[in-house]
Amino acid sequence: xxxxxxxxxxxxxxxSTLSAQSASPPDLSDPEVAHVAVTANAIDIELARxxxxxxxxxxxxxxATTMVTDHSAVNGQAGAxxxxxxxxxxxxxxxxxxxxxxxxxxxxxxxxxxxxxxxAYVDREVAYHDAVIKALDNVLVPTTSNAELKKLLxxxxxxxxxxxxxxxxxxxxxxxxx
Amino acid sequence: xxxxxxxxxxxxxxxxxxxxxxxxxxxxVDIRALAFDPAQLVVESGDTVIWINHDIFPHTVxxxxxxxxxxxxxxMGDTVLMVMSNKxxxxxxxxxxxxxxxxxxxx
Numbered sequence: 001x002x003x004x005x006x007x008x009x010x011x012x013x014x015x016s017t018l019s020a021q022s023a024s025p026p027d028l029s030d031p032e033v034a035h036v037a038v039t040a041n042a043i044d045i046e047l048a049r050x051x052x053x054x055x056x057x058x059x060x061x062x063x064a065t066t067m068v069t070d071h072s073a074v075n076g077q078a079g080a081x082x083x084x085x086x087x088x089x090x091x092x093x094x095x096x097x098x099x100x101x102x103x104x105x106x107x108x109x110x111x112x113x114x115x116x117x118x119x120a121y122v123d124r125e126v127a128y129h130d131a132v133i134k135a136l137d138n139v140l141v142p143t144t145s146n147a148e149l150k151k152l153l154x155x156x157x158x159x160x161x162x163x164x165x166x167x168x169x170x171x172x173x174x175x176x177x178x
Numbered sequence: 179x180x181x182x183x184x185x186x187x188x189x190x191x192x193x194x195x196x197x198x199x200x201x202x203x204x205x206x207v208d209i210r211a212l213a214f215d216p217a218q219l220v221v222e223s224g225d226t227v228i229w230i231n232h233d234i235f236p237h238t239v240x241x242x243x244x245x246x247x248x249x250x251x252x253x254m255g256d257t258v259l260m261v262m263s264n265k266x267x268x269x270x271x272x273x274x275x276x277x278x279x280x281x282x283x284x285x
Contacts, residue, residue: 066274069251073234158211159235162275169276 026094026139030146035089036098037140037153038078040132041071043102044125050106051121056114057177060122063170067125067163074156081148115174122170129164133157204228207280209237209252212272214280221262223284229258237278242269 028036048067055061082089105124112120136157144150203225208215210232221227229239229252236251239258251274252258262268262284272278 062273069274070235073236077234155211155234158213159233159275162212162277165277166275 026092028092028094028139028143029090030144030149031087031090032092032094033140033144033153034078034082034087034149035091035095038075038089039095039098040135041075041078043098044128045071045075047102047106047109047121047124050109051117054109054113054117055121057118057174059170059173060118063122063125063166066166070159070163074152074159077152077156081152085146085148087146115177119171119174122167122174125167126164126171129160129167133160133164136160206230209233209278212237212275212278214278217280218283219281220283220285223263223265224261225284226259226261227282231256236274238273239270239280240273242271 045068048064048071051064052061052068055064078089109117109120109124136153141150141153144153203222205219205221205225205227207219207227207229209229212233212235214229219227231237231252231254234254236253238251239260260282262282265284268282268284270280270282
């Protein structure tokens with residue numbers, strides 16, 4: 001299967017799973033929301049670590065470093081909040097689906113090298129962050145009951161917007177590079 | 179007498195240490211929601227600018243024309259101080275989040 005198509009799979013699945021336009025958006029409890037959020041961050045961290053090793057473009061590697069740093073910071077805060085609230089993030093079908101999609105995308109990207117890898121990774125990051133922001137806005141934030149968890153999700157949104165803008169700028173740069 | 183007392187009272191409540199006070203030698207730039215606030219700052223030569231990171235995300239204050247960009251990141255709660263000696267514009271950005279930009283103009 002085309003690597004670029006595979007790079008979009010996690011984002012497509014994420015968007016369709018959590019889309020408010022679907023017939024019945026998943027009814028997630030706060031522990032489940034926390035698990036989805038932590039899983040989504042962990043997925044991006046893992047792929048970013050792969051990109052730190054494999055990306056041929058220095059700016060792509062720098063972007064990957066930002067992804068590791070920022071998504072780790074979010075998970076650190078989420079973990080601290082869960083501990084303070086005495087909440088254990090609860091595994092659920094959405095998290096499982098995200099992980100399945102991510103595994104498929106990773107397997108495809110591991111076979112790529114050089115510019116092909118760079119482009120596939122950045123394309124995937126654009127699609128993934130776009131899907132994550134939509135999921136935050138349409139499902140995760142509205143469905144969350146706990147005020148502190150909701151605030152955390154709202155507070156991290158600007159970072160995801162910045163990530164999306166950064167990835168789009170890289171996407172444009174890579175598409176025009178000779 | 180009342181006018182004099184009023185003027186003295188006004189002077190007593192003058193704010194120090196923040197960007198809106200013309201007599202302040204220290205200026206604060208807050209880093210919050212992936213933005214520098216204020217993004218543009220005018221200071222006098224010899225003044226100190228203090229950046230404070232309120233975000234959970236690490237940030238850097240990296241001058242655009244730095245020969246060797248400093249990639250040391252500020253964690254939440256960390257501060258960076260710079261004494262602005264050279265007159266002119268210092269454009270800077272966050273190495274981790276390039277869309278975050280700011281400028282300090284030293285007169």
